[in-house]
Amino acid sequence: MKQLIYFGLEQAKSCVFPVIIFLTLAMTKTIEVPFISRYDLILLVCLGTQVLMVMFKRETLDEVKVIAVFHLIGLALELYKVHMGSWSYPEKAFTKVWGVPLYSGFMYASVASYMCQVxxxxELKLTNWPSTWVVSILSMAIYLNFFTHHFIYDFRWFLKLFTLLIFYRTFVYFTVNKRTYRMPLVLSFVLIGFFIWIAENIATFFGAWQYPDQQQQWTMVHISKISSWLLLVIISFLIVALLKHLKENQNQFKQREKSKETNEIYER
Incomplete structure (x- = not known):
């Protein structure tokens, strides 16, 4: 029980960015701020939060770069999905581009923030990680399927099966209060996807966006959306893992070069 509490605390600390977004959604839903639209205010809060997290060293500059990548990926997906009528942002704002408020990218970035923090x-470590090229192809295929399923067959179940086949031997090791545990990576995907679905219900309740069946009154997001979030979690985790893997290889290369220079100086 003690370890579970420690685990929960570390998870909560990792969720600072998402929690601030949820609190902002809730407060702006109940309290009307004059002279500024709701979506514009949420964007300012998100930008301010990002700056403060860097200033107080809650996030590193490398993590901010990862988050920025997710912001762009998420914003591109939002522009497409809103255009296709999958959901909408009904309120007016100055910072809306083609019907999409710019703050929406931060909702995807908050998922990346959580993953970087946790x-x-x-101290996550992965074992039996597949080849980089396989992971890259899977990530691109998942992301493209979000766009192409409107016109051709939806391959999400094949992608999930492919993910299971690729990562069935991959385990994630995590440390809680100096004790290390392990979990199948695929199970962690499912758990994170489930909790994001819960968060999605909270977000739509506070009017972050609307699905077509929520325009008259709020209804619970259909449980089938968990599968969509599962795919998003997979691609998010894979991108973060790939970037961290590349960063680790870069650091190892620098250390080898530095060691080589030191040995040459010593030989001279």
Whole structure:
């Protein structure tokens, strides 16, 4: 029980960015702020939060780069999905581009923020990680399927099966209060996807966006959306893992070069 509490605390610390977004959604839903639209205010809060997290060293500059990548990926997906009528942002704002408020990218970035934070806090390590090219192809295929399923067959179940086949031997090790545990990576995907679905219900309740069946009154997001979030979690985790893997290889290369220079100086 003590370990579970420690684990929960570390998870909560890793969720600072998402929690601030949820609190902002809730407060702006109940309290009307004059002279500024709701979506514009949420964007300012997100930008301010990002700056403060860097200033107070809650996030590193490398993590901010990862988050920025997710912001662009998420914003591109939002522009497409809103255009296709999958959901909508009904309120007016100055910072809306083609019907999409710019703050929406931060909702995807908050998922990346959580993953970067929890990776560092729980000292995540992966075993039996597949080849980089396989992971890259899977990530691109998942992302493209979000766009192409409107016109051709939806391959999400094949992608999930492919993910299971690729990662069935991959385990994630995490440390809680100096004790190390392990979990199948695929199970962690499912758990994170489930909790994001819960968060999605909270977000739509506070009017972050609307699905077509929520325009008259709020209804619970259909449980089938968990599968969509599962795919998003997979691609998010894979991108973070790939970037961290590349960063680790870069650091190892620098250390080898530095060691080589030191040996040459010593020989001279």
């Amino acid at each position: 990776w560092r806090r729980l």
